[in-house]
Amino acid sequence: MNKNNIGVQRGSSKNFIEVAAQSQPPELEREAWSLAGEPKVTLAAEDVRLRYTIYADSPGRSFIRGRRKRQSVPAVRGVSLIVREGEMVGLVGLNGSGKSSLLRVLAGSEPATSGYVFASSQPQLLGVSAALVPDLSGLDNIWLGTLAMGMDPDQAHDAKDKIIELADIGHAIRQPMRTYSSGMAARLRFAISVAAQPEILMIDEALATGDAAFHKRSEDAMHELLDRSGTVFLVSHAAKTIEDLCTRAIWLHKGAVVADGPATEVARLYRFFAHALANDNKEGADKALLRARDEHPPTTFQSRGSTR
Numbered sequence: 001m002n003k004n005n006i007g008v009q010r011g012s013s014k015n016f017i018e019v020a021a022q023s024q025p026p027e028l029e030r031e032a033w034s035l036a037g038e039p040k041v042t043l044a045a046e047d048v049r050l051r052y053t054i055y056a057d058s059p060g061r062s063f064i065r066g067r068r069k070r071q072s073v074p075a076v077r078g079v080s081l082i083v084r085e086g087e088m089v090g091l092v093g094l095n096g097s098g099k100s101s102l103l104r105v106l107a108g109s110e111p112a113t114s115g116y117v118f119a120s121s122q123p124q125l126l127g128v129s130a131a132l133v134p135d136l137s138g139l140d141n142i143w144l145g146t147l148a149m150g151m152d153p154d155q156a157h158d159a160k161d162k163i164i165e166l167a168d169i170g171h172a173i174r175q176p177m178r179t180y181s182s183g184m185a186a187r188l189r190f191a192i193s194v195a196a197q198p199e200i201l202m203i204d205e206a207l208a209t210g211d212a213a214f215h216k217r218s219e220d221a222m223h224e225l226l227d228r229s230g231t232v233f234l235v236s237h238a239a240k241t242i243e244d245l246c247t248r249a250i251w252l253h254k255g256a257v258v259a260d261g262p263a264t265e266v267a268r269l270y271r272f273f274a275h276a277l278a279n280d281n282k283e284g285a286d287k288a289l290l291r292a293r294d295e296h297p298p299t300t301f302q303s304r305g306s307t308r
């Protein structure tokens with residue numbers, strides 16, 4: 001039996017917030033979700049779909065918007081998953097496979113075209129950047145960022161030293177953020193996001209910037225979060241990072257989940273796949289993909305048959 005197959009168990013969605021839903025699902029359908037059991041479910045997504053609408057210019061046509069060709073691009077195609085506390089979930093896949101789009105929908109920062117996402121608390125998508133102001137110093141931005149994430153002034157004050165220590169950007173912390181390198185800014189954003197101690201933290205490639213020492217500190221900070229029964233989602237192009245850091249990996253291909261299972265196995269098979277593709281070995285790539293799908297099939301909901 002597919003170990004990711006979610007049986008019809010009566011769980012209650014009462015304690016969950018709705019992160020993304022196109023319309024209110026019927027109560028009975030919601031109750032068919034397996035939200036009960038241990039460890040606690042922190043996030044559940046069912047048949048999430050996302051399409052972007054783009055306007056493409058056809059040759060010979062004018063730039064008048066009304067005459068532009070409207071196209072709908074499917075970025076996420078029917079993703080279902082159940083994530084429990086203590087899991088560190090890595091998303092792997094080729095460029096354009098939908099990793100960042102899925103993360104944004106799960107975080108509630110991009111509305112799903114259809115499907116449902118429930119979470120035990122508001123996920124924190126790393127990137128308090130919207131709240132940070134380039135003309136203000138790092139210190140002022142720490143204050144602003146922590147308040148923007150919902151801390152009260154006392155909590156923000158208490159968190160300050162830890163953020164400075166984790167970001168470790170020296171005297172630059174007193175300089176305006178516009179003078180920072182992209183790596184320094186990423187470090188500060190990461191440190192602020194982690195300090196909020198969110199139950200669900202979502203990170204898109206933050207670990208790609210920063211040196212080995214920062215990498216180690218950020219790993220430690222994420223493990224600390226997991227120790228406090230949190231859940232971390234991580235998008236990275238480096239499948240080896242996912243393999244080393246995460247407990248579970250979800251492989252996305254053309255917007256759909258190909259495989260979902262232990263990071264050491266799924267991320268390793270993905271690496272074989274990507275390596276084979278890079279070497280024009282289509283047969284090898286297909287083999288790795290089919291093996292991953294076979295051995296670590298994606299989550300399905302028995303209540304409504306398999307996800308598409």
Ligand SMILES: Nc1ncnc2c1ncn2[C@@H]1O[C@H](COP(=O)(O)OP(=O)(O)OP(=O)(O)O)[C@@H](O)[C@H]1O
Pocket residue numbers: 052053054073074075093094095096097098099100101102237
């Ligand atoms: N704002 C947007 N408007 C239109 N199409 C988009 C938008 N963002 C992403 N897409 C399209 O959606 C698909 C998935 O993109 P997404 O960025 O989620 O993939 P990804 O796996 O994170 O890619 P990468 O590894 O290159 O960062 C792609 O076809 C992309 O072109």
